[in-house]
Amino acid sequence: MESNHPAHDYQALSKLVGRAPALFKMIEELPAVAASEAPVLIIGETGTGKELVARALHYLSPRAESPFVAVNCGALPETLLEDELFGHERGAFTSAERRRVGLIQQAENGTLFLDEVDTLVAKAQVDLLRVLQDKKYRSVGSSTECKVDVRIVAATNVPLQQLLHSGNFRSDLYYRLCVFLLKLPPLRSRKEDIPALAAHFLKKHVPNGKGDLRLSPGATAALMAWDWPGNIRELENAIIRGIHLCRSDCIEAPELGLVLCGTDSAMADSAIARGLSFRDLKKATIEIFERNYLSRLMSEHGGNVSRAARASGKERRDLGKMLRKYQLDPKSFGPRASSLPDSAYLTSS
Ligand SMILES: Nc1ncnc2c1ncn2[C@@H]1O[C@H](COP(=O)(O)OP(=O)(O)OP(=O)(O)O)[C@@H](O)[C@H]1O
Ligand SMILES: [Mg+2]
Incomplete structure (x- = not known):
């Protein structure tokens, strides 16, 4: 009509x-x-x-x-x-x-x-x-x-x-x-829409002048594997994080800020179904794990790199390097800001 x-x-x-x-x-x-x-x-x-x-x-x-x-x-x-x-x-x-x-x-x-x-x-x-x-x-x-x-x-x-x-x-x-x-x-029952929704939100949120951004195969596999308890709003938030945290014109899985909670097997299923190589999936899974681990570790230690390094058994310099790799600023985990970074990346499972 x-x-x-x-x-x-x-x-x-x-x-x-x-x-x-x-x-x-x-x-x-x-x-x-x-x-x-x-x-x-x-x-x-x-x-x-x-x-x-x-x-x-x-x-x-x-x-x-x-x-x-x-x-x-x-x-x-x-x-x-x-x-x-x-x-x-x-x-x-x-x-x-x-x-x-x-x-x-x-x-x-x-x-x-x-x-x-x-x-x-x-x-x-x-x-x-x-x-x-x-x-x-x-x-x-x-x-x-x-x-x-x-x-x-x-x-x-x-x-x-x-x-x-x-x-x-x-x-x-x-x-x-x-x-x-x-x-x-719910989004979990119509996962076939995820790639189109992700493309829609990329178009909607990429700031002028940032050029064309795309999702890496690992990032797409992570989106497909996630259960999306917050549905489309949660997907939109993940894409916004990806846009602002990515370091090239390709958004990698950890930059979406998703927390792996028992989804690794779902991620494997989805990656196999999509013909993603073992190497790409392994890289994406490790990166997601590293980013989440570092966020939680730094939150736990109020942004204190030395204490976090001791607790995790890593050299302080190596930990600093990893934090830079994921653009995690120790100061943002300080006592006053401690709830901010964590809640920005943690989603309910
Ligand atoms: N089919 C869709 N296509 C594109 N964007 C969508 C679609 N559905 C929802 N969105 C986007 O997802 C976000 C959440 O949508 P909306 O606020 O309408 O959800 P809601 O069901 O009202 O949520 P709540 O129950 O929490 O209030 C909005 O930014 C909206 O633009
Ligand atoms: Mg509403």
Whole structure:
């Protein structure tokens, strides 16, 4: 189905990379879903692209020229969320000196994206139901209802069926929200998309003037072997690290900052499947190990090279050389910065 905004269409769809059948089918259907105006519920683990898809739905819809307003329902306490969403009247409470327009009104004629919708408390669920059913809401302290024309797109990383069974989410709200239910698959179940996503993020993040960067075969094997608990966001972060840490026009595996956690056998499988030579795989595996080992060692010893050398049984000079090879600055592991480098490279396993 055609939308009224070809320029927006192209932009919204070109940001979504995915050839794996589970995602590709959804991307193909997005223009039709967007044009329908019906509520959409997007389900997926963290980092799978829920907000990106919500934005695409907005920009593909006839509402593209009106605002897209995102609200993270889990980020605000109950009373504040109500105030944020619906606004308040002057004098509604002691500090309410003037009337405040809520986010729902700011999204008039546009799209209201309710992220982490599973965290909505019972009262907010009732209010949202009223918006979905009758396009009406009441601001805090108001005796009259206002009309509003918004399209609701909601997202969650909790399987809502689970919440329905536990009684924490109203089933009438659930069924109104999920006229369209879009399930975003985790990256580990669509690894065939990794090379295209990596290329997309290289293009997106390589700074002007840094020329063309590419991934070494070892780096590609490492990306394919990783399980990606943080999904596409985690992949994007790995590529950003690679871009900034690489010392040539080719990003090597350790520069991606992945931590090997029992993935070496998966890495071997993927390397064999991709026809990577034993030599390349061994080099990539050793480099990843060395970089992780050095980061952890330096963290443990607060950036003190002499102590780290003693503890690891290496000559201080050799350790210094290895740190330089991986561009690890001992100062960044010092007492005040000790949590920074580690958390920058460690991902959950
Ligand atoms: N299919 C995709 N193609 C290209 N980039 C993507 C894709 N999906 C997600 N991304 C990128 O990955 C990052 C994370 O996506 P997004 O913020 O939409 O995830 P999310 O599901 O909302 O995560 P969270 O649950 O943690 O809020 C963003 O930078 C987004 O642009
Ligand atoms: Mg999100």
